Amino acid sequence: MLRNFKLALVAFALPSVVLALNVTAVQPAAAQPASPPSQWPQATPGPHTPPRGEWWHRDPSDFGLNNAAIAEAIKWAQTQDSGWDFGKQPELFGLPIGPLPASRAPTNGVIVMHGYIIAEFGDINAVDPTYSAAKSYLSTILGLTLDRGMIESITDPLAKYIHDGGYTDPAGTQPHNSKITWQHHATQTSEWQGEMFGKPSTFLGAEQFGKGAMKPREIKDPGTYFEYNDVRINRFSLSLLRLWKRPLPDVLKTEIMDPIGASDTWKWIPYDNAAVDVENPDGKTVPMPSVSGGTRWGGGLWISTLDHARFGLLILRHGNWNGKQLISKEWLDQATHPHPELPGAKPDYGYLWWLNTTNAWPAAPKSSFAAIGAGNNTIWIDPEHDLVVVWRWHKQDAQAEFYKRILAAFPANK
Numbered sequence: 001m002l003r004n005f006k007l008a009l010v011a012f013a014l015p016s017v018v019l020a021l022n023v024t025a026v027q028p029a030a031a032q033p034a035s036p037p038s039q040w041p042q043a044t045p046g047p048h049t050p051p052r053g054e055w056w057h058r059d060p061s062d063f064g065l066n067n068a069a070i071a072e073a074i075k076w077a078q079t080q081d082s083g084w085d086f087g088k089q090p091e092l093f094g095l096p097i098g099p100l101p102a103s104r105a106p107t108n109g110v111i112v113m114h115g116y117i118i119a120e121f122g123d124i125n126a127v128d129p130t131y132s133a134a135k136s137y138l139s140t141i142l143g144l145t146l147d148r149g150m151i152e153s154i155t156d157p158l159a160k161y162i163h164d165g166g167y168t169d170p171a172g173t174q175p176h177n178s179k180i181t182w183q184h185h186a187t188q189t190s191e192w193q194g195e196m197f198g199k200p201s202t203f204l205g206a207e208q209f210g211k212g213a214m215k216p217r218e219i220k221d222p223g224t225y226f227e228y229n230d231v232r233i234n235r236f237s238l239s240l241l242r243l244w245k246r247p248l249p250d251v252l253k254t255e256i257m258d259p260i261g262a263s264d265t266w267k268w269i270p271y272d273n274a275a276v277d278v279e280n281p282d283g284k285t286v287p288m289p290s291v292s293g294g295t296r297w298g299g300g301l302w303i304s305t306l307d308h309a310r311f312g313l314l315i316l317r318h319g320n321w322n323g324k325q326l327i328s329k330e331w332l333d334q335a336t337h338p339h340p341e342l343p344g345a346k347p348d349y350g351y352l353w354w355l356n357t358t359n360a361w362p363a364a365p366k367s368s369f370a371a372i373g374a375g376n377n378t379i380w381i382d383p384e385h386d387l388v389v390v391w392r393w394h395k396q397d398a399q400a401e402f403y404k405r406i407l408a409a410f411p412a413n414k
Contacts, residue, residue, distance in 0.1 A: 048115035049322040052261030058116040069409035080398045081107040084375045094210040098271040098298025104128045109391040124305040127265045131373030132294040134301035139352035143331035154183045162239045180222045185236035186351035189223050189344040192232045201231040224344040233293035260310045266303040305390045312379040312388035336369045363404035
């Protein structure tokens, strides 16, 4: 059964699980040119693109899934709230330099199949920080930058394009920052050395970094060592800002979020001290906010579950939204695969996307991947099953079990 989701909802459910229904039935939108897998009933509709401001709903059973199994998966997920407390963030991550909300929504989520919502729970309209899931949005902006020809190759050194001193080596030293490429930043193997907004790339010191502080170590050559490091990601973000010559939230809004029909509620908040002088398209130097790739020190991307789902659906559709190619399929293929050509690259990390290549989620296809942030906040994308699952504020290691329960609802897993 097809439903249109807009305002007031009535509900039917298996115990503790709500599948949203609207009292008004509508006709399905035109399907994308794709055929459902042969094991599904011929009446199964093709993929759907949700219009702006709307999500259409179907029962899991419309796609051959077991309604009860999906209901049980959601019921279990509702018990997995992480207990994340913003008040404890300075202890975990060090001195904040940007805003944090006073509270957050309880755990919530949505399962999207073929572009339709087949299950949801909690407040999926709540606008909350998404932490490092923002890195996958930065990955998308990097892809746009390449698509527009603003960067010739991802293997180009940033020093070829960025001349603010961030990629200039001190006189008399061996080349290091000058060797860093866009690919190094995107795989978190840059080993960039410097300071961003008062935070040194070394991550040394409990005051600045809390329990996340690191121990001194030898800096490796770019491309040879993986380190998850928000200072270096913030340097990468600033470099993208200098190329675009306009704030990255504006780039994301006009190039991605508005075209996919996202709401106007999301916001990408800079640190309090992150205004930098940037040359605008008119050639004038003006202060612009440089945004972060997370919320470790406050600020960051604050967004609803439903807007995350639209972004995830765009990625699932290889960058195509209702017939318009917003970002190239070629880029997304690169971004969601490992890069063994770099000796330091992780086998389960693409270009700022986490991959299932090493079976982090054993029941899920190895081709699935995710944007993941602390808290925990996840956009999981499973191309083999045409699924997008957004789950907010869940326990650290709960994803594998949730995906296992969802996939158990498919006919082959009965």
